[in-house]
Amino acid sequence: MKKAIIKERTGSDKNPVGVEISSLTKNFDTQHVLRDITLSIKPGEIFVIMGPSGSGKSVLLRQIAGLDLPTSGTVKVEGYDPAVPDTRDRFALALVFQAGALFNSLSVYDNLALYPMEHRLAGKKEIRDRVLRALRILSLEKAAKKFPSELSGGMKKRVAIARALVMEPQLLLYDEPTSELDPVMSATITEIIATLKNEFRVTSVVVSHDRDLALTIADRIAILMRGQLLFVGTPAELKQSTEPAILDFLNPKIDLKNPRYLQLEAT
């Protein structure tokens, strides 16, 4: 990571935005996925949402991104409902999807240039500079002409982050940014998230299973289990938690004599 390059950032000096979630409930038919979530994410912090698979983390992230409507309750980003198209341009929000969600028919360069081109944010030369800068930050210069199908999983994640970066977001959402990556690439992505927060003063919400990522870079962590918030606090507070479910989630013990899957089946 080249700090000098990162500091080259130009464009509007937007302030990071906060997120207010109030009594949020989300049901899919009869299935209760999120139950009465109330949460406040402060501007400029890295907020990590952890929890077991199926606990509703990604659904919560989609609510913050305005991709799904809540069954009840509200989500406000800088005071605006992110699901309302008319007010979506009041703040800059970017989401790094778990699988990248890159546009397969576009090259890496065009993927990055799409947002400023579509919104006519600048002239062609300025957009080119902006895209090349983002590619340099993520060390992707050589991949500019490639198509997503030609990239590895790690590169796709970095392109997705670069695409988000070009949008100059005030709120950057990451869905499992280190899943399916080797430990070195996971560490690299973790460093990138921390650096972007520090250099760009962007509010970051990270959904992850990665305990190391959470404990290393989070300002605050939320633990979500079965659609309910079990814990919200700093990494230091989390380490001191005596809640059995949290201890089991953070330090699962492998017991071959009494396998966990059999207990799951019994319940």
Add this chain to the structure above:
Amino acid sequence: MKKLNLIFEGVGSAIELALRSFASLPTAPRILKRLVEQMFFGGYSSLPIISILSFFIGAVLALQAGITLQSFGMKQIIGTLVSESLVRELGPVMVAILVAGRVASATTAELASMKVYQEVDALITMNIPPERFLVLPRLLAVLFYMPVLTMIAIVIGWLGGAVICYYVQFISVDPAEYFTSVKQFLTVHKLWDGLVKAEIFGFCVILIACNTGLRTKGGPREIGQAVTRSVVLSLITILVLDYFITKAQA
């Protein structure tokens, strides 16, 4: 009852999609590149298959008409029969069916896979309406290339008929006589009716394709199902609309 609800839901969502797409018409200059791409894919790339099919449809029409009419000594009206059939019915219907099979299936597959693999969600988070980015260029493109394809299909169908009339021994109608017969009852009004039909068919087919694609949920299996549904719905729509439009034009 549930099926009826699904049909109404589908029709409603398709109308809503069309309205949303055309609401972003003022930003059309931004979609110029994608409009040209769609016109190339839907129009230009369809030309070879449309040419082959329309040639043989014209040829078969002339052959069938020749077999029947020669026994009545009315071979001179083969051209009129081929012309009327192609202009008012077979030209627009055949092109629409080809567009459903070739363009609509590809459109549904592409949009459904974009939906399933979250590319559509990515557009929404970028504040780029999928209706403007994905649907409007396809709808505008089909409005441009449908009349052109239909005209080409009609003309090549006439040529197919001419070749049969000239080379098949028991028909043996001179090309000049054939084309005089083709033009005899052909009016701008009839041609216009055929082109209007083609426009309506093409628009509905692409709208169904886009709507089905964007409503897809699930995984690869659902993408396949969406393509099948889109093509079947398009074919039914073409034939049902054909009856009502023909009745209205009569």
